[in-house]
Amino acid sequence: MSEFANKSYWLIGASEGMGRALARKLSAEGASLILSARSADRLNELAEELPRASVLPFDVTKMDEVRAAVAKVGSVDRVVYNAGAYDPMRATDWQTDAALAICDVNFLGVMRVMGEIVPGMVQAGRGDITLIGSLAGYRGLPAAIGYGASKAAVISLAETMRHDLRGTGVVVRVVNPGFIKTRLTEKNEFRMPMLMSPEEAAQKVLNAMAKQRFRTDFPAPFSWVIRALDYLPDLLVYRGK
Secondary structure: OOOOOOOOOEOOOOOOOHHHHHHHOOOOOOOOEEEEEOOOHHHHHHHHHHOOOOOOOOOOOOOHHHHHHHHOOOOOOHHHHHHHHOOEEEEHHHOOOHHHHHHHHHHHHHHHHHHHHHHHHHHHOOEEEEOOOHEEHHHHOEEEOOOOOOOHHHHHHHHHHHHHOOOEEEEEEEEEEEOOOOOOOOHOOOOOOOOOHHHHHHHHHHHHHHHOOEEEEOOOHHHHHHHHHOOOOHHHOOOOO
């Protein structure tokens, strides 16, 4: 029997890209799904394809909507936070409102949702949380104002949760993809190494969710390069800049 069969998952950020592909894969494995994002239309289209899916649209940037959504879901054991926003932005072209909007979805949205569900999981003594970060969160990269910092914050939050929730029965993992071919990365004008399809990326996330390992980075060769930058002196990393 599949690891996911007869289990329920609340997938936040299910309307597009990797989240949409992950919903299909979880459903194919026999899971029941609560699908959330801002777009009710896109969620309803997806739910029509899946045999055990309900739709709960809400905006992660609005605390009242988050609380209302959590109240509707009730006791939830398994959550995937995949909601994300992205615009390529350099510090030389800083757009405050756009940068803050990215951070609001990618990081503060996680804070709102986790703040409402984690206490209940701790009280119940069980839970399974998957946070979708990014390899961009490991190192400051060009044209990533807002995005890189918000994903770094997600990784840091996951690490803190891993420490604090040890022994509570609540499993926390963070999954950090590289470049995925979506409507968001279509905004990039540079070459994206090892670009993956949403379906390929979703399979990697699904594999990670089947384990209790805390951290999964992919694609492997590209992730090794990103992590290796931490061991290089700044003189080399920022040479000529």
